[in-house]
Amino acid sequence: MKEYSPENVDQEVGKMLQAQKVPNILICGQTGVGKSSIVNYLFNETVAVSGDNGEPCTRGITLFRNDTVNIYDSEGYEIGGEKQAHYERLIFDDFLAKRKSAVDAEAVHLIWYAVS
Ligand SMILES: Nc1nc2c(ncn2[C@@H]2O[C@H](COP(=O)(O)OP(=O)(O)OP(=O)(O)O)[C@@H](O)[C@H]2O)c(=O)[nH]1
Ligand SMILES: [Mg+2]
Structure with a gap:
């Protein structure tokens, strides 16, 4: 069995961290369900602007990243008409299809569908 001294434990952990793949996660869901609040919770600081007046807040798609995760915060969907068509273009045509x-490093590995 391999023995680890304090020095080579650090070295081994360093190697593992380097080999670790960083997942790309897209958070999506209806307007106002708390997607940007989830991002802020996960990063433990206010990195994404969240709304407080019931109006749609996030526009487009923004990447937030640290050493272990890449999270795409996305604008919320609204049902019907041009807003829905806009959303489909943004998420499906412009983001996911591409x-x-x-x-692998640029693929979307997980879609986190947020509900209220
Ligand atoms: N009660 C409650 N309120 C929440 C929760 N998460 C978020 N909120 C509130 O819901 C409102 C909207 O939150 P956001 O995080 O901006 O929602 P969003 O899904 O990013 O909204 P859009 O960007 O407009 O799509 C804010 O006032 C938050 O404080 C939750 O878990 N519980
Ligand atoms: Mg938002």
Whole structure:
């Protein structure tokens, strides 16, 4: 069995961290369900602007990242008409479709569908 001294434990952990893949996660869901609040909770600081007046807040898609995770915060969807068509273009056509055949580091590994 391999023995670890305090020095090579650090070295081994360093190697593991380097080999670790960073997941790309897209958070999506209806307007106002708390997507940006989830991001702030996960990063333990206010990195994403969250709304407080019941109006749609986030626009487009923004990447927040640290050493272990990449999280895409996205604008919320609203049902019907041009707003819905806009959302479908943003999420499906412009974001997901373009990443479908991307190399693993740029692929979307998980979609987190947030509900109120
Ligand atoms: N009660 C309650 N309120 C929450 C929770 N999460 C978020 N909120 C509140 O819901 C409101 C909207 O939160 P956001 O995080 O901006 O929601 P969002 O899904 O990012 O909204 P859009 O960007 O507009 O799509 C804010 O006033 C938050 O404080 C929760 O778990 N419980
Ligand atoms: Mg938001």
